[in-house]
Amino acid sequence: NGEATDSGGETYVVATDNNFVPFEFVDQETDELTGFDVELMRAIAEEAGFNVEFEQIEFSGLISGVSTGRYDIGIAGITINDERKEKVDFSDPYYDSGLTVAVLEGNEEIQSVEDLAGKTVGTRTGSTSQEYLAEELPDANVEAYPEITTAYQSLLTNKIDAVLYDLPNVQYYSKTEGGGKILAVGDRLTGESYGMVFEKGSELTEQVNTALQTLKDNGTYDEIHAKWFGE
Ligand code: GLN
Known part of the structure; x- marks a missing residue:
């Protein structure tokens, strides 16, 4: 079914x-889980000689699910930070990202994060942007949704004023389902790096880091990157 790889070794639940x-994300046409992380994880598994079986779970349950050993690996554009490092081990960083404000095209009132006071801002439950809003923008009204696409849909239907989320996600959503109607505005608010997560002390961390480095050195990482983000 394309969800599992077969490299002959152990099978780990991701x-x-x-x-x-x-x-x-799930490709609408094929109904299959796909994306940059999914392809990178499969390539890492192949390189390291293990199999992976993906389980799609709610983002807010990911860190705890991995920290308790329910899942062997977690990958979901997870931002590396100190709070999460108390619960799980992270791989080396594999993607540089950060947060942005997004509004509907033509919105002249909100041009940066300074304009969000008193506005209703959408984000996702359990994300770094929810935390950013709580800490940095106490004057904004925050709407946190379990799925970030609900926030974008609320923005498109004028139920909220802005969304605060990871820049590459905003940009890709805008280009695809968002039909170009959603724009990232202002400076990137934070620098964040994504890493895969493991139960504390897991031997998989080292294996994954070694495989990731090989894929960076042999061009496989760049190929997968180019496929999803362009050159
Ligand atoms: N990078 C963000 C975080 O770690 C959001 C990730 C996501 O929505 N999958 O909180």
Whole structure:
């Protein structure tokens, strides 16, 4: 069914999200889980000689699911930070990202994060942007949704004023389902790097890091990157 690889070795359960384009999402036409993270994870498994079986779970349950050993690996554009490092081990960073404000095209009132006071801002439950809003923008009204696409749909139908989320996700959504109607505005608010997560002390961390480095050195990482983000 395309969800598992067969490299002849152990099979590990990989927890992922299915609502974070273009990193992990379900392709409408094929009905299959796909995206940059999914392809990178499969390539890592092949390189390291193990098999992966993906489980699509809610983003807010990912860290705890991995920290308790329910899943062997987690990959979902997960931002590496100190709070999460208390619960799980992270791989080396594999993608540089950060947060942005997004509004409907033509919105002249909101041009940067400074304009969000008193506005209703959508985000996702359990994300770094929900935390950013709570800490940095106490004057904004926050609407946190389990799926970030619900936030974008609320923006498109004028139920909320803005969305605060990861820049590559905003840009890809805008180009695809968003039909170009959603724009990222202002400066990138944070620098964040994504990493895969493992139960504390897991031997998989080292194996994954070694395989990731090989894929960076041999051009496979660049190929997968170019496919999803262009050159
Ligand atoms: N990078 C963000 C975080 O780690 C969002 C990831 C996601 O929605 N899958 O919180």
